Amino acid sequence: MTFLRKLCLIIISNQFNPKLAKNDPYKDISDEELVAKIVSKKDSMLFGALYDRYAKLVYNKCYGFAKSQDEANDLTQDVFLMLFVKLSSFKGKSKFSTWLYSFTYNFCVNYVNRDRGRKISDNSGTIEDNENVISVEVTDESLYDLQVVKLKKALELISPEDKSILLLKYQDNVSIKELEELLELSSSAVKMRLKRAKAKIVEIYKTLP
Numbered sequence: 001m002t003f004l005r006k007l008c009l010i011i012i013s014n015q016f017n018p019k020l021a022k023n024d025p026y027k028d029i030s031d032e033e034l035v036a037k038i039v040s041k042k043d044s045m046l047f048g049a050l051y052d053r054y055a056k057l058v059y060n061k062c063y064g065f066a067k068s069q070d071e072a073n074d075l076t077q078d079v080f081l082m083l084f085v086k087l088s089s090f091k092g093k094s095k096f097s098t099w100l101y102s103f104t105y106n107f108c109v110n111y112v113n114r115d116r117g118r119k120i121s122d123n124s125g126t127i128e129d130n131e132n133v134i135s136v137e138v139t140d141e142s143l144y145d146l147q148v149v150k151l152k153k154a155l156e157l158i159s160p161e162d163k164s165i166l167l168l169k170y171q172d173n174v175s176i177k178e179l180e181e182l183l184e185l186s187s188s189a190v191k192m193r194l195k196r197a198k199a200k201i202v203e204i205y206k207t208l209p
Contacts (some may be wrong), residue, residue: 031050035090038050065160066165079108146205163197
């Protein structure tokens, strides 16, 4: 175990306490201000406060990509480890929570792709090239009509990239505008990617018993 991983685990185990969260001494400080203080002071105690705010959210996102609670816990720790290292890359162009959504999903997508022994190949160019492949229009209403158990199975069978954008849009209610910022894609590319992902999950859903 590397020094940074040990440090992160110590921070997490020492700082995450529901009672502390209720009495957060930094509760009046915005996420963006807290991040700026952490980056400038390299303060692990402040990072613990940030962990308290977002540990549950990050865990929930990781759980959507994990095969078990233990794996989700490991993923959550790894996300915060990388966050501790990369926090200075947050430039304040969007809300911190929005940036953290993207950070977590990207981490999980890359984790799943590494596990499958392949690299992410999805990008806006590929989306545009595949536009003619989608022949069935899938509405939001038709997605909501799908049975939950079968839908969960179908989500495990589509690509991590497709799964992430569907979860962002329909589980987390992230707007198209926010998806543009998160994925660094144009509005048309985001809509095409959503259209493709919806068509794919419905296609797989229909094959399930």
